[in-house]
Amino acid sequence: MSVVVVDGLRKDFTVWAKKGRLRRERRSVPAVDGVDLRIEPGEMVGYLGPNGAGKSTTLKMFTGILTPSSGTVRVCGLDPVPERARLARRIGAVFGQRSQLWWDLPLAESFTLLRSVYRVAPTDHAKRLAECRELLDLDEFLATPVRQLSLGQRMRGELTAALLHDPELLFLDEPTIGLDVVSKEAVRGFLAELNQRYGTTLVLTTHDLADIERLCGRLVVVDHGRIVHDGTLAALHERYGSRRRLVVELDEPHQPLDVPGATTESVEADGRRQTLALDGPLPAVVAAVAAAAPLRDLRVLEPAIEEVVTRLFRRS
Template sequence: MNAVITTRELRKEFTVRVKTGRFSRARRTVTAVDGVDLTIEAGEMVGYIGPNGAGKSTTLKMLTGILNPTSGHVRVCGLEPVPQRLRLTRNLGVVFGQRSALWWDLPLRESFRLLRHVFDVPRADHAARLAQCRDLLDLDGFLDTPVRQLSLGQRMRGELTAALLHGPRVLFLDEPTIGLDVVSKQAVRGFLSDLGAAGDTTLVLTTHDLADIERLCPRLIVIDHGHVVHDGSVERLHHRYGSHRQVVIDLEADWDPGHAPEGVTAKVDPDDARRVRFHLTPGGPSAGELVARLALRAPLRDMSIVEPDIEDVVARLYQAAPADSAG
């Protein structure tokens, strides 16, 4: 595979003026990104998250050529983002929630037509990509509506289309589902999932909606205080911070502690002696094995699996950083 994004010891510092007295100020250096090393391969779907002020937005601005690094090495699509920004732009698609690539007073269709000329996209290529987006994002019902009259969900689908019409190698997404209703979220997530599965576009997603990360990104990078504190799968994050799936069993009779299989922890619901939660741990039985063993010992009425809450896990990770190393 080919790396489309590489950074080595990437660092960004800002000089700010802070108040030191009633009439005096002093200069202070603030490090927003501090030695970030990344390698992102072609076709990957990567979640890049962190608390406010962690350095994720600064990193994205350096990757897209908006900010010049203080020090370190950065390449995106084989190019240096700042000195080669014009060439890089043709390889990037960007959807940032607070900025629009669409013309506010024009029908959506006209925005797409103008973007073909901006990026000098061959007519046939533009038509083929637009046809794909029209189908997958269901655009036809509002192509002739001025952008200012679109709902938030419709505009986001338009922004995604605008970012992809020139065939970028990398798509940066900042909060693509924020504020969307359930139906619009499902449409955007489904489209991004299909786009990632095709393997032609590398997706880098920043969001506070961790459900987007779990459903779209096999790889999760977490940054805090300018440092990468986790780089791996969501499952690895759960395992590292002690978060496990639960199996909730409803029994026909009150729970007998003697029925508990080895290797699991059982906790009876305080309001219902017939409902028991089992915490699955690495090395213990799987959910299927647990249910099979219990069925031999006690009559079962119902069961469900509760996935671990990634928000709690990430909060725990933030509390551990920066003492923890990336893992």
């Protein structure tokens, strides 16, 4: 059975806009506009979109925080709003700018309190906490009050707090926001291990596209509340025309290369270094370049996800 089943999901918000000098007009603004989605057990799904696209609103409806204006949503077989208490014991959630830890208590005591909140058996709680301590290196700051933790340490604590009741589905909203490079990689590695070891389903929203490349086999892109792409990252590149680039180093100065299957984008070092955007098959382009000029070195640059996502948002 699908972990998440969504049909025609919509959420409207009421806003007041100025009309004339003294009057205001009431308007209904759609934040989520007719989303259909299925997420299967064990999937790692990146939920991507620009600011205001409806990502966080959708996650809040998935977790029962917001009531949909129309449409249906089932998460773990439950209706999120009326069955929110039951659903909370089967899902975990980490919101990058919200905390579920007690600010003035040591981190370990927050974990003890959460065991009571979720009614987890002591032996199960101890086993899960031991696994998180190992994978996230928590021991050095378990006795530290949450308010004294660094951002990276607190995020590792938030992940642990969301996992102590062994959820089958984990929602992550900007989990690496504000983290340094080392902390980001630690969080990504932990999430990949979590999915591989336990089959936990992950739904990740982020503006850090490296999170998507590192973790998610499936990418759902939303804009203006609607899904504009649902598939793999490779399919996204193919659909929106991102191109690989070939950087060639020549033995001597040369005019811009004109070879079939490629377009010269830049010329540097008196023509010794040139960058070509590939339109045709790589072997044929390399052979044409080698025939046109003495070749010293070359390298292929894969298209950046930022490039293709920017192009997608502009089109949509």
